[in-house]
Amino acid sequence: MARFGMLVDLTRCIGCYGCTVACQARWDLLPQVQFTKVHRYEVGTFPRVKGGVVTTQCMHCDDPPCARVCPTGATRKRADGIVVVDEQECIGCRYCQSACPYDARSFNPERNIVQKCYFCYDFVEQGEKPACVDTCMAGARIFGDLEDKGSELSRAITAKKAVQIKGTSIFYVPPRNLDTSVLPADFQEPGAVRIWQDIVHPAGKTVMGLAAGAVVAGLVVNTVNKSNNHK
Amino acid sequence: MLEQRISRRTFLKGSLVAGALATFGGKLVPLEQAEAAEATSPAASQVVPTICEMCGVKCGILAHVREGRVWRLTGNPRDPQSSGRLCARGNAGTKTLYDPDRLKGPMKRVGDGKFQPIGWEQAFKEIGAKLQELKGRYGPQTLVWLAHPELISPLEKHFMAAFGSPNYTGHGPTCYSSRNVAFEQMYGGVPGVDYRNVRYYIAFGRNLTGGIKNPDIQKIVAARAEGAHLVAVDPRLSDFAFFADEWLPIRPGTDLALVLALINVIINENLYDAAFVAERTVGFAELKAGVATYTPEWAAKITGIDAATITRLARELAAAKPAAAVDPGWHAVTGSQYYNSVQAARAVAALNALLGNLGARGGLAFPPGIKLGDPSSIMGPKPPAAAGPRWDGAGSEKWPLNKAHGMIQVFPERVKEDKPYPLKAVVIQHLNPVRSSTDSGAFIEALKQLELVVAIDIQMNDTAYYAHYVLPEATYLERYDPLMTAGNKVVLRQPAVEPLFDTRGAEEIIAGLAKAAGLSAYFNFTLEQYNDALLAPLGLTQAQLARVGVAEVEAQQPDYTKLKTPSGKIELACQAFVKAGSTLTPAWEPPLVEPGEDEFRFIQGHVPMHTHTTTDNNAYLHAIMPENELWVHPSRAGKLGIKTGDLVEVASRVGKVKVKARVTEGIHPEAVFLAHGFGCGVPLRKLAYNKGANDSALIPVITAPVSGAAAQCETLVTVRKAG
Numbered sequence: 001m002a003r004f005g006m007l008v009d010l011t012r013c014i015g016c017y018g019c020t021v022a023c024q025a026r027w028d029l030l031p032q033v034q035f036t037k038v039h040r041y042e043v044g045t046f047p048r049v050k051g052g053v054v055t056t057q058c059m060h061c062d063d064p065p066c067a068r069v070c071p072t073g074a075t076r077k078r079a080d081g082i083v084v085v086d087e088q089e090c091i092g093c094r095y096c097q098s099a100c101p102y103d104a105r106s107f108n109p110e111r112n113i114v115q116k117c118y119f120c121y122d123f124v125e126q127g128e129k130p131a132c133v134d135t136c137m138a139g140a141r142i143f144g145d146l147e148d149k150g151s152e153l154s155r156a157i158t159a160k161k162a163v164q165i166k167g168t169s170i171f172y173v174p175p176r177n178l179d180t181s182v183l184p185a186d187f188q189e190p191g192a193v194r195i196w197q198d199i200v201h202p203a204g205k206t207v208m209g210l211a212a213g214a215v216v217a218g219l220v221v222n223t224v225n226k227s228n229n230h231k
Numbered sequence: 232m233l234e235q236r237i238s239r240r241t242f243l244k245g246s247l248v249a250g251a252l253a254t255f256g257g258k259l260v261p262l263e264q265a266e267a268a269e270a271t272s273p274a275a276s277q278v279v280p281t282i283c284e285m286c287g288v289k290c291g292i293l294a295h296v297r298e299g300r301v302w303r304l305t306g307n308p309r310d311p312q313s314s315g316r317l318c319a320r321g322n323a324g325t326k327t328l329y330d331p332d333r334l335k336g337p338m339k340r341v342g343d344g345k346f347q348p349i350g351w352e353q354a355f356k357e358i359g360a361k362l363q364e365l366k367g368r369y370g371p372q373t374l375v376w377l378a379h380p381e382l383i384s385p386l387e388k389h390f391m392a393a394f395g396s397p398n399y400t401g402h403g404p405t406c407y408s409s410r411n412v413a414f415e416q417m418y419g420g421v422p423g424v425d426y427r428n429v430r431y432y433i434a435f436g437r438n439l440t441g442g443i444k445n446p447d448i449q450k451i452v453a454a455r456a457e458g459a460h461l462v463a464v465d466p467r468l469s470d471f472a473f474f475a476d477e478w479l480p481i482r483p484g485t486d487l488a489l490v491l492a493l494i495n496v497i498i499n500e501n502l503y504d505a506a507f508v509a510e511r512t513v514g515f516a517e518l519k520a521g522v523a524t525y526t527p528e529w530a531a532k533i534t535g536i537d538a539a540t541i542t543r544l545a546r547e548l549a550a551a552k553p554a555a556a557v558d559p560g561w562h563a564v565t566g567s568q569y570y571n572s573v574q575a576a577r578a579v580a581a582l583n584a585l586l587g588n589l590g591a592r593g594g595l596a597f598p599p600g601i602k603l604g605d606p607s608s609i610m611g612p613k614p615p616a617a618a619g620p621r622w623d624g625a626g627s628e629k630w631p632l633n634k635a636h637g638m639i640q641v642f643p644e645r646v647k648e649d650k651p652y653p654l655k656a657v658v659i660q661h662l663n664p665v666r667s668s669t670d671s672g673a674f675i676e677a678l679k680q681l682e683l684v685v686a687i688d689i690q691m692n693d694t695a696y697y698a699h700y701v702l703p704e705a706t707y708l709e710r711y712d713p714l715m716t717a718g719n720k721v722v723l724r725q726p727a728v729e730p731l732f733d734t735r736g737a738e739e740i741i742a743g744l745a746k747a748a749g750l751s752a753y754f755n756f757t758l759e760q761y762n763d764a765l766l767a768p769l770g771l772t773q774a775q776l777a778r779v780g781v782a783e784v785e786a787q788q789p790d791y792t793k794l795k796t797p798s799g800k801i802e803l804a805c806q807a808f809v810k811a812g813s814t815l816t817p818a819w820e821p822p823l824v825e826p827g828e829d830e831f832r833f834i835q836g837h838v839p840m841h842t843h844t845t846t847d848n849n850a851y852l853h854a855i856m857p858e859n860e861l862w863v864h865p866s867r868a869g870k871l872g873i874k875t876g877d878l879v880e881v882a883s884r885v886g887k888v889k890v891k892a893r894v895t896e897g898i899h900p901e902a903v904f905l906a907h908g909f910g911c912g913v914p915l916r917k918l919a920y921n922k923g924a925n926d927s928a929l930i931p932v933i934t935a936p937v938s939g940a941a942a943q944c945e946t947l948v949t950v951r952k953a954g
Contacts, residue, residue, distance in 0.1 A: 011456070012452050012455075012456060014440035014443075014448060014452065014470065014474050014839070015440070015470060015474075015839065016318050016319055016440070016443055016448070016839040016840070017318075017319035017839065017840045017855050018316070018317060018318045018319045018321075018322060020319065020855065021319040021320075021322035021323045021840075021851050021852070021855070022305075022317065022322040024322075024323075024851055025302075025303050025304065025322050025323065025325055025326075025851070026303055028302065031326075031850040031851050031853065031854035032854050034854070034855075040473075042468065042473075042895060042896060042897050044896065045896050046480065046864060046896045046897070046898075046899070046900070047480045049468050049478070049480075049896045049897050050473065050478075051468050051472070051473030051897065052473060053473075131303075134305065134315075134316075135305065135306065135316055135317050135322060136316060137316045137317070137318060137443075137445055137448045137449050137452070138448060138449070138452040139449070139452065139453070140452075176476075177473075
């Protein structure tokens with residue numbers, strides 16, 4: 001089974017936003033909804049100032065917190081590693097947005113759903129590249145199968161000594177002049193997710209269970225009482 | 232019938248290949264997707280190969296049409312410019328096509344900012360009658376045509392020739408005039424850089440990855456990945472400055488001194504290509520004498536770049552020759568920014584010649600030539616000779632070298648005075664001089680004084696807003712255009728969808744105006760006939776080219792041993808400049824203005840996600856960058872009490888704007904920077920209206936010597952916290 005990932009070579013990226021817009025056009029996104037973002041950094045003082053560009057997007061985490069908190073199961077991780085949102089099933093509750101450690105999800109107010117980078121899974125299924133990769137003038141993006149050691153992606157990761165953002169499917173060649181601190185942090189489950197997952201969710205279940213139990217018990221007691229009264 | 236059974240498709244396919252091969256041995260590459268598209272119903276998906284117009288580069292694109300709607304644009308892999316890839320602007324083209332604020336039909340002005348719809352025929356009739364009336368009263372030269380010359384420009388020029396006016400003017404003086412004038416005189420044409428193979432590259436102000444040209448980006452990124460060393464000389468940390476290996480934050484306006492010092496070192500240390508200089512150039516001895524005093528130490532004092540760095544750059548540049556190039560530039564230092572820009576361009580031209588890089592791998596190169604047919608036989612009688620000199624004086628005794636480029640920035644002044652003749656009418660096509668030329672206020676006043684202003688555009692821009700008639704052109708995804716050549720290929724723009732509104736192709740608009748102005752004899756041809764005439768020697772027709780979008784044809788490689796200069800060689804010493812009142816060899820001239828203690832030099836330039844003033848209302852591009860910000864150095868901002876995000880007032884001697892500040896280490900303390908293309912003053916363009924500041928409102932009209940370029944960065948401004 002393939003496991004898809006992406007490499008962004010920031011030594012090639014020129015910060016043109018071609019990826020951002022190709023993605024928007026391809027998914028017919030609202031202008032304010034951007035799956036791929038471009039950030040520019042400046043460090044140092046004049047005249048010794050260095051700059052660079054870092055792009056961010058959904059990291060397609062190994063164990064995505066967005067999927068774990070999703071109450072309807074609209075967000076899920078596919079067997080090929082792509083984290084998708086079933087836009088029909090999404091109820092727009094935005095829990096996933098608060099759970100995402102990378103702020104990679106966007107709310108679409110017109111459709112009341114949350115959207116994100118889908119790695120253009122439909123293109124990928126047809127053997128094509130995601131729109132951002134396809135359009136990149138600088139050839140800074142490489143998409144492919146991490147399981148296949150012979151894939152363009154796997155070979156590039158080795159050849160370029162790319163840095164994996166741990167716990168995710170995204171690799172970077174860091175920008176020249178800048179250290180890796182400008183890259184997205186390694187995956188760390190946000191505290192809120194742990195609270196939700198380990199305390200709120202079980203507690204909720206317990207509370208709901210107790211409530212349901214109470215209702216059932218109440219009904220039983222009532223029924224028993226009623227039948228007693230009849231006697 | 233047999234003919235009916237042979238489908239049009241099969242027939243074309245056969246005749247296309249046979250015709251092409253038989254005639255010139257070139258090859259047409261069929262586009263499978265386009266072939267497939269035609270076989271299916273119009274409701275299904277189609278892929279239409281055409282040409283982008285989100286900037287001036289004209290990349291080949293594929294328009295993906297689904298149920299009659301262009302849903303996506305991608306690069307055409309067979310196009311030599313896009314090679315299948317697109318920038319943000321190219322990708323955002325659907326938002327221009329489906330922009331709700333587009334012009335939807337012809338309009339007539341009925342008051343300030345008020346327009347009423349008018350039928351095309353009525354508009355033509357009224358404009359034609361007015362043109363004839365003004366021609367009768369003032370002569371044909373009273374009409375000026377201003378344009379950002381696009382593929383349609385041959386027909387615009389044909390209209391003007393038929394009308395009898397010599398006054399067709401492009402946007403060159405606000406962009407590249409100085410570079411062109413310098414290289415045309417010294418090289419016989421303007422070469423480009425072989426970015427793909429360059430090993431050492433210096434850009435003086437050229438923001439290669441900011442003022443994006445897709446094909447150049449693809450090549451320079453690949454060259455860099457293979458170890459090319461890139462140097463950005465720029466007063467600010469531009470998009471290219473942070474991409475490059477080195478950023479040299481030069482004092483604005485002093486680049487010329489640095490180039491002259493590089494020449495000085497390369498000559499004095501005998502680092503130049505002696506064989507090339509001897510065989511392919513004239514005037515070396517004069518150049519050597521001319522630069523004798525321009526030492527690195529001299530340049531260091533002027534530029535703020537230390538002498539050791541200058542010497543190192545010269546040595547490294549020369550060591551990499553001939554795969555070493557100093558970019559001839561575009562709109563920046565060598566184009567239209569400073570009073571000394573033409574000297575800077577001449578110095579850059581001379582420096583490249585010393586590297587012997589013309590025609591060498593990784594050096595400078597001229598594009599190959601494709602010989603197209605002559606359409607004049609279908610274009611009516613020979614137009615009359617133009618009556619009188621040009622309106623702006625370009626090409627006259629005072630401005631002998633810039634006839635082709637004109638001087639659009641002097642338009643307001645010339646409208647005001649009636650010498651040598653009155654200007655009463657202007658047609659403005661695909662150009663927005665109110666925001667793209669200089670001194671917006673003066674330009675608006677000039678437009679108000681004219682008897683006839685006609686704007687042809689796809690959107691209501693700040694200039695069209697003052698027009699008597701606004702004629703809406705179909706967008707690039709809805710129309711044909713005269714074909715273009717790129718490298719060894721011919722490329723066709725063709726519609727992906729029918730026009731959404733009551734708009735027309737520019738050729739129809741021009742023909743409509745011509746017929747109404749009594750010039751019917753000159754416009755009895757269709758665009759298809761025109762394109763067919765151009766394609767005839769290649770054994771192709773527009774209909775055939777339409778099916779594939781791009782066709783590879785035979786192209787002639789340039790002959791670098793016979794340049795189009797008087798000597799046939801690169802003219803390091805050039806008499807033409809002396810005749811134009813300048814020096815024989817490139818020489819130091821200080822910039823025109825020096826900022827005082829409370830002043831800044833105002834510099835402007837481009838960003839990668841917008842093109843001039845044409846994309847600020849595009850929803851995708853607007854969302855990425857809705858407004859510009861004034862870059863100011865912390866040392867100066869601190870004294871003025873300005874923080875990032877504060878609203879500031881920027882004032883020059885001709886105008887004032889309000890804009891947000893961005894305090895950054897990435898700019899020379901003497902300068903402030905504003906990205907061009909913002910500050911739309913037209914409420915009809917809802918996204919762009921009043922976002923950011925219009926840089927042109929601040930820039931006074933200053934015409935650089937020799938080239939006639941608008942020296943846009945010779946602008947002094949003061950900055951204060953607003954409100």
